[in-house]
Amino acid sequence: MFTMTSTILRNLLKEPATRRYPASVRPSFEAARGEIRNDIHVCTFCGVCAVKCPSQCITVDRKAADWSYDPSACVQCGVCAEVCTSGSLQQARDYRKPVRKKELVVLKGATTPPKHSDPPVTG
Amino acid sequence: MTRTIIPFGPQHPVLPEPIHLMLTLDDEVITEAVPAFGFVHRGLEKLVEIRDFHQMIYVVERICGICSMLHAMCYCQGIEEMMGIETPPRARFLRVIWSELHRMHSHLLWLGLFADSFGFESLFMQFWKIREKILDIDEATTGNRIIVSVNVIGGVRKDLTLEQTRGILSELKSVETELKRLETTILNDYTVQNRTVGKGVLTAKQAYELGLVGPTLRASGVMQDARMLKYAAFDDIAFTPVVETDGDCYARCKVRFREVFQSIDLIRQAIGKLPNGEIAVKVKGRPDGEVTSRVEQPRGEVFYYIRANGTKHLERLRVRTPTFANVPALLTMLPGAGLSDVPVIVLSIDPCISCTER
Amino acid sequence: MIRHGILIAAALIFGPLVGGLISGMDRILTARVQSRIGPPLLQPFYDVIKLLGKEKVVVNVWQAFCANAYLTAASIAVVLLCLRSDLLLILFIQAVGSVFLVVGAFSSTSPYSQIGAHRELLQMLCYEPLLILVAVGVYLQTGSFRIAAVHALHQPMLLKLPFLFLVLGLVLTIKLRKSPFDLSTSHHAHQELVKGLLTDYSGPLLALTEIAHWCDTALLLGFCSLFWATNPIGALLLVAVTYLMEIWIDNVCARMNWRWMLGYGWGMGMALSLVNLVWLYAR
């Protein structure tokens, strides 16, 4: 009882441990695994990310040159960014903001992708 | 009052997860307790048929939101054993560090919930405040607070820099002092002892015969801990399990409280002996055969059975989680207890229902 | 007459208002000692307004009646306190209000509210005798049960009735549903009975019980303030210190069970009261 008293008094004198989110936001850690972003101009549509993704939320269509990703199915494991052959796929530090509707992220390559020796894979 | 039947759960504020207990009361004394499961079954074991054995790491991690790292570690160790992969020493030490961090945050979570179960809300907040520090370490070193995703077959994905290990050590120092400050409250306070001492007693014989695991078993005086199997780097680290003999809720609380300090010590040892070198080896080929694997989770021993047939999909994966082994204890402890002791007793086995149902 | 009318209106409005504000301050302070920021000061009012706006689901008519009766009794008690009426009458009306709350809970079939109601009865069994003893102490000191007589004193009652004031504090802890006595229902529902007594009150009816609870808080704190009735600043200070002690107790104790409450409440409460009464009598 008495040690708890000293604990609660100490808490009263110190700053609270909570913060007024979203008014004050702590910056993410450098290593934090946040949102997946694809630089579509660099992407070669090889499809490796789609094959490796454990939650199978990436779809790559090589012919149509589009890369789509379902952020609400993504588990933020970071495997896709790790295995990306061109380095176009990056994992940002910050989390995706909450959304009202589930939506696919569909990115379209501007030009036809450069020829690749691997056979096209679609996930 | 005469006989009353209380539907305790599946949604109940003192229960962290959905388990249903049908309690038959005779004037606030329990005469019978019938548990029911099946509210969070997700069929994760079945996923082996459509996810390959690498992807399964991220699936088994999500069996449980608290001991996720240890699930992945148990799974990876099983596959490594099956494929005859020798993990590099640094990876084995790193696994110990992260797994003990996991044990710490799980126990701190439990200590908070336990305090909440006997209505000590301010103590609950204190434990969870300390737990945030551990979660911050996790996030800074691995990128996520709980689902750390560091294990891969053949090693780990992330490395610790010298700076990070120093950071961990200094954070642990402050965690240790803050916990010491709460020690008299959780272990010696009159009101806390009044609610925990002598509640839900299990003798060593009972506990052993019921097949209990983890702190629930060790609090009854049985020295059994899967870390004694010397998996990962435990063969290079001095370790003796924490054992208490009273077998009541207080003893279980004491075991877990002491284990937090033990984990701090284990992490210090592991960081002190952390060898240099690779953190993972390349994995070639596909698993074939069958294997069992065990590690000590915060709640007790988890058991994996894996059977593979040389393809990229496993044939069978079966997980026996510690809570599954510990629930029978409830049926022994609850009859005869008062209604106000139900949350305390239920929490004292640290039930993790998502684990149990997968 | 007009003066009385104004007083009654003021009591009806300010009773619950003060109770609500105190509850808001309580939440902030409780949060701060637990190292949280806590809700805004007016959060209790926001909660009640939200509850009032919800669909009215009546479990049974009797329960709806009970919620209203509880509120009525609690506000009458506050009005009578402001009119400096008879202390025994006030305590009696307050007790009637609480009984209605219990009866309302008993009238539903949910085991949680049944057991909660049962426990609330035990709590009343524990604190009602103590309240009467405190009133008796006031009588011995002033020679009357009328509050006006307390205001006529030249010296604060606290100096003569220190132990009885402690007993009143004990009652306050039970009435405010603070640890270690948040047995029949608790403010946060993290309890084996969930919301216990209040489980089956919902929406606007729950709002009524909440407002009545504010009235009860105001009433009991008003009672406390009588112990330093000679000086308004002293009274305010006394009430503030009492409430701080409540928050302190709430944050350093686990919840106990009703057996312990009866044993401790009666043992401690009766002993303290008797010591004080005998002392008064012998003098």
Ligand code: SF4
């Ligand atoms: S982060 Fe993981 S789950 Fe998300 S898209 Fe990449 S591989 Fe898939």
Ligand code: SF4
């Ligand atoms: S792995 Fe990289 S390059 Fe290949 S499809 Fe995915 S994002 Fe594009």
